[in-house]
Amino acid sequence: MEWCLKQPKIELHAHLNGSVRNSTLLELAKVQGEKGVVVFADVEHVIMKNDRSLVECFKMFDLIHVLTTDHETVTRITREVIEDFAAENIVYVELRTTPKRNEAKGMTKRSYMEAVIDGLRSVDTVDVSFIPSDLNRENSSRYFASNDNGITRRRIFVRLLLSIDRRESTAAAMDTVQLALELRSLGVVGIDLSGNPLVGNWDTFLQPLLFAKDKGLPITLHCGEVKNRKEEVQAMLDFLPQRIGHAIFFEEQQWKQLKQSKIPVEICLTSNIRTECVTSINNHHFG
Template sequence: MVTPTAAQVSLARRLPKIELHAHLNGSIRRSTLKELALAAGLNARESQIIRGDARTVSEMFAVFDVIHHAVRGGKTIRRIAREVLEDAEADGVVYLELRTTPRAHTECGLDQVGYVESVLQGFKDYEETAQRDRRCFARLILSIDRRDPAEVAEATVDLALRYRDRGVVGIDLSGDPTKGRWETWLGPLTRARESGLKITLHAGEVPDVDEETRRMIAFKPDRFGHLCFLSSENQSSLWASGIPIELCLTSNVLTCSSTIPTYAAHHFALHHGRGHPVALCTDDCAVFGSSLSNECAIAIAAFSLSADDLRAITRRSLHMSFLDPSSHDFAQILTRLEAGEEMDLQ
């Protein structure tokens, strides 16, 4: 495994960063997660969540089942959303796209609308206290769960359209990659795109899904997540398409160890070396115990990246984002990145 030097860690910490692939429930502050797990009657000391050890894909989704059990009610969701942005700011992240699947918490009287409202209120709570010169700008992506039927996917698109003027910028397809069929979500995703929403798809997370991945590439989403398993034919199609990829080094090494046994073996080198657009992301920083600064430090060490390389990846990540490029927020972030600003995070 790779161990970044102190200088590499320091550089990664100081440079402003862009996070495009982060799940709300997987980014819960560790102390908050332990508190919620104990309150829900779970044994936090024995929980995989707290141990933070290596996990397969199936084990990871079992962990999320525990998280979903512990995280209940709008007040808790609002708190978590605020804390995620606080932690992102502390890590030097200047723009974050957070994604989550709207879930009803019926025992708490919370429906899907209330869920989205709670996340957005958490964003607002953060903005009211954030330091202006260090603020982390944020947008929300609503996720369609692969385990859900088409009508639930349609309802998620409806929610995204309802709240796109309040910070929702796109739709994600995620969840257990062994579940569901591409045809189930094609209609809702097509409607979302035709309505002006951006689309990102988790793809190639498990082996033997070449046909699904082929269809996803043909759909031409705005971004892909992961693509750990990619046939040579699909790889050629992807490169020809120019569709950007959200890459999560630690997540992929831990969950796809049979194919990606080390950081140096990660497909980041393949795509970045070709000049294909990629972004460095965390996926689930609490589950995998790795901040975006840590992911960047690992990339510097594993792939011999320079400070200028990392700055270039970050600038390109902003242009890969779902943020309106004509917006004032985009201009502010771009100014910070182009100035090569190094942040004081002490």
């Protein structure tokens, strides 16, 4: 483990809401408990549970969504997540998040993303490089940055992927793609399709994703996370995204197509085992 921690690493599949500290979630749950929004005792049990099935994971995401509704909290969790990744010696992270609208809090998809970007700006423990126009600066000093006092600090490169949630409508997905295009200069490098794989249809997202593709925005799709989605997996493969996430339940022919297409796959063995999508490491498709 010591050796693993020491190696510089890249993280290409990190969901903001999936990376929040337990201690922060408990603290937020306590506050929301006092306001009567949640029952703390119930929530505490859910947060501290170690292994979750995929269904339980999405229940957990719904809970996190309830706990992280205001701009200030979005900024805080972003800051903490980046600090935690840097502490594990991640040198490049693509953080994905679903821009959310919440009228009660005066939150738009854009202001949500501004809160995320504020979080990147407020990181204190490591130098964060997230604006692509910093490229020259980025290349010159790689993993370390010196400030005006000549003190050298570790550096983490951060890029953002805007996620379309499978619960969203075509219009809402299109809003996310538009926002991603507008925020390219602030480090947004692509679009992700994610959320509960048992919800929503590929057809709903095809038009916004084609628009993104047409504009040259790279796309990664959560694909084949649950059984019996043969047609959807096929449609996703035929779409030719830049990357695919998970790729668990593929038919033989689809494996062949995937390999021929040379589309890189984002795989997390630990996640697949813990969410019970794969029964054991010996049966994992990574092999």
